[in-house]
Amino acid sequence: MDFQTIVYQKSGHAGIITLNRPDKLNALNSTVLEELGAALNLAESDSEVAAVIITGSGEKAFVAGADISELNKLNVATGKEFAERGQALFQHIEQFGKPVIAAINGYALGGGSELAWACHIRIASTNAKFGQPEVSLGIIPGYGGSQRLVRLAGRGIATELIVTGNQIDAETALRLRLVNAVVDQSQLLSNAMKMVDLIAGRAPIAVRLALQAIEAAVQSTQREGMKIEAQLFALSCGTDDKKEGTSAFLEKRKPTWKGR
Numbered sequence: 001m002d003f004q005t006i007v008y009q010k011s012g013h014a015g016i017i018t019l020n021r022p023d024k025l026n027a028l029n030s031t032v033l034e035e036l037g038a039a040l041n042l043a044e045s046d047s048e049v050a051a052v053i054i055t056g057s058g059e060k061a062f063v064a065g066a067d068i069s070e071l072n073k074l075n076v077a078t079g080k081e082f083a084e085r086g087q088a089l090f091q092h093i094e095q096f097g098k099p100v101i102a103a104i105n106g107y108a109l110g111g112g113s114e115l116a117w118a119c120h121i122r123i124a125s126t127n128a129k130f131g132q133p134e135v136s137l138g139i140i141p142g143y144g145g146s147q148r149l150v151r152l153a154g155r156g157i158a159t160e161l162i163v164t165g166n167q168i169d170a171e172t173a174l175r176l177r178l179v180n181a182v183v184d185q186s187q188l189l190s191n192a193m194k195m196v197d198l199i200a201g202r203a204p205i206a207v208r209l210a211l212q213a214i215e216a217a218v219q220s221t222q223r224e225g226m227k228i229e230a231q232l233f234a235l236s237c238g239t240d241d242k243k244e245g246t247s248a249f250l251e252k253r254k255p256t257w258k259g260r
């Protein structure tokens with residue numbers, strides 16, 4: 001499929017989505033959102049893809065936010081539609097059936113930070129910068145930032161970042177547990193690919209069910225989450241791959257996954 005604002009390619013078991021508006025620091029406009037959604041659909045339906053990597057083109061930015069020229073035109077009615085559209089896409093990422101890894105290669109501001117927060121795993125390059133600068137533009141985060149950041153970093157840190165609009169560097173993000181790892185920019189994609197390779201070696205249905213169980217931990221009480229975990233565990237017990245994985249261990253051999 002031909003895209004104008006992103007590049008979608010497969011490498012090994014990874015579906016790599018590169019947001020590709022380097023002259024605008026990969027800012028998210030409506031076309032980017034549409035194409036990002038379409039590329040995710042391609043990755044979702046492709047059984048060769050074990051996990052998705054989302055990154056930005058160039059060395060300067062992951063995503064420098066929603067496109068401010070589009071924000072400039074919003075009113076009360078279109079603002080609601082704008083927020084709901086981005087929220088729906090980022091929720092799709094959060095609930096994606098395969099792990100989605102953000103490889104954050106520079107500025108991740110506003111909608112860029114929100115995109116990173118929606119991904120399951122975040123690896124940042126040393127030059128990455130995070131921030132929610134919306135209040136400097138007279139708006140608030142609209143793609144889930146005020147909700148996900150509270151859950152990821154706690155209310156105090158989230159409030160500070162959102163009401164000051166201050167940027168934090170990659171090491172600070174690591175200390176605040178907002179990212180899983182910080183690596184040199186030259187190693188960013190290879191690190192993400194290593195993680196994809198590990199995931200590709202595991203039972204695909206188990207990976208998908210595990211993502212659902214983790215999502216339940218965020219969306220429900222612990223008691224409800226336990227019930228959901230038991231149901232998902234039971235489903236995993238009904239798969240051929242569970243028979244294969246446990247038998248392979250007992251027979252001291254490598255498992256061959258069937259994905260069923």
Ligand code: COA
Nearest residue numbers: 023024025027064065066067068069107109110111133134
């Ligand atoms: N929307 C639209 N265009 C953007 C953009 C955004 N969010 N972020 C950057 N750009 C554009 C700039 O307008 C500029 O375009 P131009 O060359 O046609 O003038 C180009 O990208 C390069 O950005 P520039 O500001 O010149 O780079 P810089 O290195 O001086 O600064 C940033 C980098 C990230 C600090 C700065 O671009 C910035 O503050 N961007 C906006 C961040 C933001 O508020 N995002 C939240 C939106 S909710």
